[in-house]
Amino acid sequence: MDPHPPTAALAASTAYEIAADLAAGRTTSVEVTRALLDRIAALDDAGPELRSVLAVSALALDEAAALDAERGAGTSRGPLHGVPVLVKDNIEAVGLPGSAGSLALAGRDVARDAALVAAMREAGLVVLGATNLSEWANMRSPHSTSGWSAVGGLTGNPWQLDRSAGGSSSGSGAAVAAGLAPLAIGTETDGSITCPSSLNGCVGLKPTVGVISTDGVVPLSGSQDSPGPMARSVHDCALLLSALTGDPDYAAAPGSVAPGELRLGVATGWLSGHPATDALFRDVLTTIEGAGTTLSQADVTPVAGTGAAELTVLVCELEEDLGGYLAARGGTGPTSLDELVAFNTEHADLELAHFGQEFLEMAASSEGRDDPAYAEARARCLQWALDETLEPNFDGTDTPEFLVAPAYAPAWKSDLRGGDHFLGGGLASAAPSIAGWPVLCLPMGLVDGLPVGLVLVGRPHSEARLLAAGHALEVLLDLRESLHPTWLPPSRG
Secondary structure (H helix, E strand, C coil): CCCCCHHHHCCCCHHHHHHHHHHHCCCCHHHHHHHHHHHHHHHHHHCCCCCEEECCCCCHHHHHHHHHHHCCCCCCCCCCCCCEEEEEECCCCCCCCCCCCCCCCCCCCCCCHHHHHHHHCCCCEEEEECCCCCHHHCCCCCCCCEEECCCEEEEEEECCEEECCCCHHHHHHHHHHHCCEEEEEEEECCCHHHHHHHCCEEEEEEECCCCCCCCCCCCCCCCCCEEEEEEECHHHHHHHHHHHCCCCCHHHHCCCCCHHEEEEEEEEEHHCCCHHHHHHHHHCCCCCHHHEEEEECCCCCCCHHHHHHHHHHHHHHHHHHHHHHHHHHHHCCCCCCCHHHHHHCCCCHHHHHCCHHHHHHHHCCCCHCHHHHHHHHHHHHHHHHHHHHHHHHCCCCCCCCCEEEEECCCCCCCCCCCCCCCCCCCCCCCCHHHHCCCCCEEEEEEECEEEEEEEEECCCCHHHHHEEEEEEEHHHCCCCCCCCCCCEEECCC
């Protein structure tokens, strides 16, 4: 049951529906923005203490009023004019911390908007606030707890508050699912949009690397980082992607494809290993095939020993990319990875209270992309991801358009002492992350009362067709009425 019923109807609305009400004059951007700020105060700061929103913007109501005035004068900036959006707090936005969840960046004023934030403002969206995240986008320790940051605390899952919201875009997924905003931006290096989308029961798109600018985004890996939209529907994701890129083809894609026109390769090598999740996936495949979709078997190679090579790539790129960002950020605080490691050690009671900073230490001791191990590790990763896993499934005229697999098993219980306890899944993220290919995650149902998603993996720059396919499956599965978080309290066992 929604614990804040005065805004329950708004919380269940899609961005498209809110935009329609704004365009028809049934509400105003100020009314919508104020109602969502009230909901955030009730559900994030008090009540269940979801802790999905790390900060709200003091500029949001003024922005909404200005957009209402534009509409009143007959001006519209696009289909999302006046609709609020949240941004992950590793993205720079004037009026928000841009802290990446770290005390090392907290208080270092943001002097400019990231390119993607500037694009959203230009498209008429209201930047409502910043979402919590796994600190440094979960590139800090192998023993980290997803959804925790020193700045924002531990994000809860609105389905059951002691369950993980996933990571690293934890707050973005939880906030969208909880109805704190209809839209949010996440970032993904490997699974960081897909995971929270699946665990919270929302839709998330990790675009092809480079489709959305990372200028003004706290970096991890130049070869893998990709910001992307998160929302309550595939249509909303398409609208937001158009706003982010200025390309109207994405917004026009949903509704252009029927299930019977799709060819999907079933990646059984990426099954979650969680019996109930995989059983639901098989049931969904039966439904999809019954609607005329052509299914074939996809041969995907398990990640095996490539995980160590990917880690080498990530820590070496982190040394250069995050190190360079710290030096250029401005304000008082660490300006290199060595200084960041020292800062965390000095503030260990807050920063290292639950787990360490092994990945940061590894990066600081590396030689960046000049490290002797880097080139070999990157080549091995690409060989596995492209030559052994992805490309063979798309090589031919009758091959699948997309690969399909379960995303993750249901959310596990959060554990600050022991770190994450994955119940299964996540296997579909690694290859497209390394290769820079797009991944769309959408809900496929509930397992034990918790949402689970399925993923579609496409070739580079196939986002429009990917969104069209996802929308067709979303309509076919017709899950919207069952995707209302239950707000269950923490439980024993």
